[in-house]
Amino acid sequence: MKLIFVSNYFNHHQLPFCDALYELLEGDFCFLQTQPMEEERVKMGWQAEERPYVRYAAKNSCAHKSGGEKTPSSESNSNAVTGAEDFEKLLFTADVVIFGGCDDESYIQERLTAGKPIFRYNERLYKEGQWKAVSPRGLLQKYKDHTRYRKAPVYFLCAGAYVPCDYHLIHAYPGKMLRFGYFPETRHYEAGQPFNHKEPGSILWAARMIDWKHPELVVKTASYLKEYLEENTFHITMIGGGELEEETHRLAEELGVTDVITFPGFQGPEEVRAAMEKSEIYLVTSDRKEGWGAVVNEAMNSGCAVVADHMIGAAPWLIRQGENGRMYRDGEEQELFRTVERLLRDPGECRRLGENAQQTIVGEWNARTAAERLIELCRKMKFLPEMSEEQEMPDAGQDVMQDITTPASVIPQLWNDGPCSPAPVIPERSMYRRINSEQ
DSSP states (O other): OOOOESSSOOOOTTTHHHHHHHTTTOOOOOEOSSSOHHHHHHHHHHOOOOOHHHHHHHOTTBOGGGGOOOOOOOTTTOOOOSHHHHHHHHHHHHHHHEEEEEETTHHHHHHHHOOOOOOEEEOOSSSTOOOEEEHHHHHHHHHTTTTTGSSSSEEEEESSSTHHHHHHTTTTSTOEEEEEEOOOOOOOOTTTGGGGGGGTEEEEESOSSSSSGGGGHHHHHHHHHHSSSSSSEEEEEEESSTTTHHHHHHHHHHHTTTTTTTEEOOOOHHHHHHHHHHEEEEEEOTTTTTHHHHHHHHHHHHOOOEEETTTTTTHHOOEEEEEEETTEEOOOHHHHHHHHHHHOOHHHHEEEEEHHHHHHHHHSSSHHHHHHHHHHHHTTTTTTTSTTTTTTOOOSSSSSTTTOOHHHHHGGGGGGGSTTSSSOOHHHHHHHHHHHOOO
């Protein structure tokens, strides 16, 4: 097997990227799912369509798929992995393994020990705060999982702009961290679309109503706009539900904005995308716990003028301040309110940001580009043969501490931006200043 992607479960955010890998590698690819999907994700419509390359590990007794249905077995699906011996051999002998979204390090331990190529793929370490980096117990575990492999052929696909500074704190993956992310479906529209169908003054927010998604900020934004705009020339739709749903509704009543906010409840991915295509502005109010935020990709692809908290992992890499979207400083409510107000007063600016955002996704930050670049990088680093199946693969070496300098030197030579380009280490405290200085 040329390439294996190991993760907790297969979902609609991973499907386009995996489809592209499967096609580009001519079927020599598989996705290994290690656990069932959580029930909450199932209710949100996260289940992806079945694919021939998806296999199910029996290691953690993954006997059921999300929703309680039986996982494909060796009797119903020839691609299912039903025994530990099968997938352990698969993971050890594959040319390249992408390891992400799985807490069980034992899946790749033998491969790490043997010094075989691995791309780790994950969000940031310290979502709750980098102060956790001083924990002695935590540092010991991080050393075992990451730092001791700093000179091995282990590279990091960073799902978020704050991943590099987190791993820099523990001295892991120096010079071997790459910009990456999540790549939901990229839609290709005809000229002028979907802009000709957008509703003037329409604002959309779609997320679970939980504390770190901050639905209250959207309600407060409505209150501000209702006070400072001469007329109520806007309307906000808040899709979603959760533990703060009742509290959010109650706040809307207290602030007197129920006439300018619609609460349709939870909706599936297709319904959310349809709402994005009709909306001029999309709000992303999550805080630092939003490791990536695939809705940013989707809203930009749908031609929305995105206004996002600068601590969201996807924002600094996908959004160029004032060019294809806007970011506000985390915690600065008034900056959020004023940014949305300015966009509502200038529909032409909304359109310009939306058009540039759409081009960012279609032209670079999409699943196809990510897959093509990753495969090209693997070939340049001699982890995959160039094109011919007859080419002999080089031995990555048995010494886990071997300094793989040649592959690392390849990284800066290929792309300056977008997927698989070098991921800069930018301290949290400097990020917003960096964002605005690059405007």
